[in-house]
Amino acid sequence: MDVKILLNEKDIPKQWYNLAADLPNPVQPPLGPGGKPIGPEMLAPVFPMNIIEQEVSTQRWIDIPKEVLEILYQWRPAPLRRATRLEKYLKTPAKIFYKDESTSPPGSHKPNTAVPQAYYNKVAGIKKITTETGAGQWGSALAYACNQFGLECKVYMVRISFDQKPFRKIMMQVWGANCVASPSNQTNFGRKILKEMPNTPGSLGIAISEAIEEAVSDKAGETRYSLGSVLNHVMLHQTIIGLEAKKQLQMVGIKKPDIVIGCAGGGSNFAGLSFPFVQDKINGANIEIIPVEPKACPSMTRGEFAYDHGDTACMTPLLAMYTLGHAFMPEPIHAGGLRYHGMAPLVCQAIVEGLVKPRAYHQLKCYESAMIWAKTEGFICAPETSHAIAATIDEALKAKEEGKEKVILFSYSGHGLMDLSGYDAYLTGKLKDYELPDADLKKSTAILKDLPKPSTKKTGKW
Numbered sequence: 001m002d003v004k005i006l007l008n009e010k011d012i013p014k015q016w017y018n019l020a021a022d023l024p025n026p027v028q029p030p031l032g033p034g035g036k037p038i039g040p041e042m043l044a045p046v047f048p049m050n051i052i053e054q055e056v057s058t059q060r061w062i063d064i065p066k067e068v069l070e071i072l073y074q075w076r077p078a079p080l081r082r083a084t085r086l087e088k089y090l091k092t093p094a095k096i097f098y099k100d101e102s103t104s105p106p107g108s109h110k111p112n113t114a115v116p117q118a119y120y121n122k123v124a125g126i127k128k129i130t131t132e133t134g135a136g137q138w139g140s141a142l143a144y145a146c147n148q149f150g151l152e153c154k155v156y157m158v159r160i161s162f163d164q165k166p167f168r169k170i171m172m173q174v175w176g177a178n179c180v181a182s183p184s185n186q187t188n189f190g191r192k193i194l195k196e197m198p199n200t201p202g203s204l205g206i207a208i209s210e211a212i213e214e215a216v217s218d219k220a221g222e223t224r225y226s227l228g229s230v231l232n233h234v235m236l237h238q239t240i241i242g243l244e245a246k247k248q249l250q251m252v253g254i255k256k257p258d259i260v261i262g263c264a265g266g267g268s269n270f271a272g273l274s275f276p277f278v279q280d281k282i283n284g285a286n287i288e289i290i291p292v293e294p295k296a297c298p299s300m301t302r303g304e305f306a307y308d309h310g311d312t313a314c315m316t317p318l319l320a321m322y323t324l325g326h327a328f329m330p331e332p333i334h335a336g337g338l339r340y341h342g343m344a345p346l347v348c349q350a351i352v353e354g355l356v357k358p359r360a361y362h363q364l365k366c367y368e369s370a371m372i373w374a375k376t377e378g379f380i381c382a383p384e385t386s387h388a389i390a391a392t393i394d395e396a397l398k399a400k401e402e403g404k405e406k407v408i409l410f411s412y413s414g415h416g417l418m419d420l421s422g423y424d425a426y427l428t429g430k431l432k433d434y435e436l437p438d439a440d441l442k443k444s445t446a447i448l449k450d451l452p453k454p455s456t457k458k459t460g461k462w
């Protein structure tokens, strides 16, 4: 059997899939001041209207603009690969396939949404985009996309990653972006945090607040903010991953995978691969779908399903999601892109329904899995991606115990060639596991007490 399953360029999906059209109980609306659902106009200082329209859309299929496809062709359709060497090493009857998102210019799935977001901003007449970044994957993807469309780009990078991963910052600079460590002294919120916690490692929640503050403070109205995950339109843009994978599996005679796995920070890579299969599951297919997160930042497995802000300064509307509380400060694990207190509302509604079943792993187990991967398949994965590999290995070993020839599909969300400091820490025995203590979880979720509660209504089918 082939180890690389390649789609022709002409067969690239021409439309994105919107899960909002098919969820049995819809995602609950974002709430503004006073707990009232917000209208599109309230988001207008933050996002251009063409993106807001996608954010609230329940249309099942949405056309991918030709100008976006022309850039995606640089690396898409992305290869689907079969991990035959890992299969052999594990002596498993399972067939392991992975969708290789590491082949994009910045090296991850992130440009699948950075490119359309830059395009829609350009069409709307915006001149500059601000954003946050954790590990630097998103910041470098947006820097690349803004460069393609001639837009200015400013990136607030979480301090711990800024220090651990200087090469990502250089990539952003190569593509013409301005990257600063967050908290920074360039915004009111950054200065406030620095005064209260001068040695803080930072968090995605803080960096988002800084990037939004800069966007909405532009008096000329020519700056907007862009989010690399969490929101509905980001999930939508990423579905090109799963739509391609589905066609590629069919090319080798596989009607459906048995298990679909993706790591989840804000949820976009997981959603991108899995949502087209969640649609199949809603329509009756038997597929296990697993988002994987770190035990150090366990929003889906230990967080509350609650209305919460997407950022620390409470500048975003309230979103119905599994959350650890918007002021949660995750331990400085190496998977910087998984250090987020919340989770995409679309992913969360799928969890509420039982359509997807999250799990969490310690970072040492993830690095052990990344080492097995590197020694069998050869590629060095991103620390975030290692969470999906850990779950894949567990599922392949389970298939071996059960003697079942299961088809496992996972998202290889990025390479780790800019993340070697984590491998260094692992190889020199410095890497530690962190499990969030119950007392800290109680403290960080106490902030949710006075916020409105979303409904947990489900159909009970899954």
Ligand SMILES: Cc1ncc(COP(=O)(O)O)c(C=O)c1O
Binding pocket: 108, 109, 134, 135, 136, 137, 138, 228, 229, 230, 263, 264, 265, 266, 267, 268, 269, 270, 336, 337, 338, 382, 384, 385, 413, 414, 415
């Ligand atoms: C390689 C990689 N995988 C996964 C993630 C997680 O983000 P999301 O859940 O939005 O896909 C990140 C985030 O930075 C990443 O860089």
